[in-house]
Amino acid sequence: MAGRPVPVPVEGLEDKILCIKDLEEAGSKKLPKAIRDFFNSGSTDQVTIHENNTAYSKYRIRSRVLIDVSKADTSIELFGRRIAFPLCVSPAGVQKAAHPDGELATSRACAKKGVNQGISSFANYSVADIRTAGLSNGPIDHVMQMYTFKDRELELRMIREAEARGCKAIFLTADSPVLGVRYNEWRGNFRVPEGIAFPCFGWSSEKFREKAHDDTFTSLNDDAHSWAREIPWLRSVTKMEIWIKGVVTAEDTLKAVETGCDGIIVSNHGGRQLDGVPATIDALPECVEAAAGRIRVHIDGGIRSGAEMFKALALGAECCWVGRPALWGLAYDGQQGVEIMLDTFYTEFKRCMQLAGCNSIKDITKSCLGVVRSDGPLARL
Numbered sequence: 001m002a003g004r005p006v007p008v009p010v011e012g013l014e015d016k017i018l019c020i021k022d023l024e025e026a027g028s029k030k031l032p033k034a035i036r037d038f039f040n041s042g043s044t045d046q047v048t049i050h051e052n053n054t055a056y057s058k059y060r061i062r063s064r065v066l067i068d069v070s071k072a073d074t075s076i077e078l079f080g081r082r083i084a085f086p087l088c089v090s091p092a093g094v095q096k097a098a099h100p101d102g103e104l105a106t107s108r109a110c111a112k113k114g115v116n117q118g119i120s121s122f123a124n125y126s127v128a129d130i131r132t133a134g135l136s137n138g139p140i141d142h143v144m145q146m147y148t149f150k151d152r153e154l155e156l157r158m159i160r161e162a163e164a165r166g167c168k169a170i171f172l173t174a175d176s177p178v179l180g181v182r183y184n185e186w187r188g189n190f191r192v193p194e195g196i197a198f199p200c201f202g203w204s205s206e207k208f209r210e211k212a213h214d215d216t217f218t219s220l221n222d223d224a225h226s227w228a229r230e231i232p233w234l235r236s237v238t239k240m241e242i243w244i245k246g247v248v249t250a251e252d253t254l255k256a257v258e259t260g261c262d263g264i265i266v267s268n269h270g271g272r273q274l275d276g277v278p279a280t281i282d283a284l285p286e287c288v289e290a291a292a293g294r295i296r297v298h299i300d301g302g303i304r305s306g307a308e309m310f311k312a313l314a315l316g317a318e319c320c321w322v323g324r325p326a327l328w329g330l331a332y333d334g335q336q337g338v339e340i341m342l343d344t345f346y347t348e349f350k351r352c353m354q355l356a357g358c359n360s361i362k363d364i365t366k367s368c369l370g371v372v373r374s375d376g377p378l379a380r381l
């Protein structure tokens with residue numbers, strides 16, 4: 001099935017960034033092929049990334065009319081603070097490969113536009129520097145993304161640093177006991193570019209360039225992780241919130257509830273881990289149902305427009321996160337490019353709310369959507 005319709009370029013306005021697709025093209029063009037492939041690819045047969053990119057299109061918005069939407073409020077509360085609208089930037093590693101200012105530029109843009117940022121444990125700037133960069137531009141909360149490392153001392157050091165710098169939560173990425181099957185990285189023998197450090201590990205770029213990405217990850221990460229081992233341990237060492245990133249089933253949502261987690265990110269790692277798992281928007285309803293309001297449910301994966309944010313919220317997500325759009329923004333024009341990305345989502349989301357007749361986030365419910373079936377009228381959800 002075709003994905004999203006491609007915007008038709010208007011003569012003379014070819015370079016204008018009007019939507020995320022424009023930013024993807026303009027940003028990707030600026031990257032060397034190896035980096036572009038590393039950022040943009042999914043795993044194995046690219047089935048899940050395709051699902052992420054097409055699954056939203058089956059939903060239609062049941063817009064309501066003649067409603068005063070002049071004061072539509074897009075804001076939500078997250079970590080005890082109101083943010084501008086329900087979008088944050090997912091933790092993605094190696095942002096310096098997109099732009100020299102990497103995570104610093106992303107942080108500055110997020111703070112300026114009133115949203116939060118996830119810091120990857122494979123960030124190229126320190127948590128302290130990323131926090132400082134953002135905070136100089138406005139209020140911002142950060143979450144620290146972590147894997148389950150073999151070296152518990154290292155994990156503890158990352159937690160202590162995140163706490164000391166004021167991060168609000170640990171996002172434990174649970175979908176990566178090992179890395180996904182990344183043919184393009186293996187064929188091209190992908191190496192992180194020179195001159196890129198990994199301060200969370202205290203490693204220089206040279207240390208990372210010794211081995212392929214996959215081998216480095218395998219040497220650091222513990223595939224013997226488990227719910228029973230990780231969550232009680234994390235709880236015993238930190239007061240930060242604990243969120244699980246990478247859940248796509250009701251069963252694992254219940255595990256997150258039972259082990260006392262604060263939230264989940266319904267995520268398939270942007271289609272980069274196990275290929276063949278569902279689009280996150282298709283996994284979302286069972287996770288929301290299983291959570292039953294006991295823990296927070298956020299989503300990432302393939303969200304590329306304000307209308308798609310709207311659909312995710314209608315299906316029960318509290319907030320959306322985006323990975324690659326921030327990388328494309330960075331590649332396009334550093335901080336400015338990430339600001340363009342956030343402005344685009346904000347404008348589209350607000351306009352979608354208004355056109356659908358919604359005045360606040362709580363107005364965005366299941367009844368706002370219908371689904372197209374092969375024959376017959378629109379089906380209510």
Ligand SMILES: Cc1cc2nc3c(=O)[nH]c(=O)nc-3n(C[C@H](O)[C@H](O)[C@H](O)COP(=O)(O)O)c2cc1C
Nearest residue numbers: 039090091092093120173269270301302322323324
């Ligand atoms: C280049 C790249 C690096 C990533 N690095 C990490 C990472 O270090 N930790 C993590 O939990 N997720 C990582 N992710 C996954 C993102 O956090 C996020 O789940 C995904 O990008 C969302 O899908 P989207 O890119 O379609 O918006 C990475 C994604 C990309 C594209």
Ligand SMILES: O=C(O)C(=O)c1ccccc1
Nearest residue numbers: 092093094122217269272
């Ligand atoms: O490539 C990824 O998806 C990812 O999660 C990652 C892991 C380590 C370093 C950089 C990115």
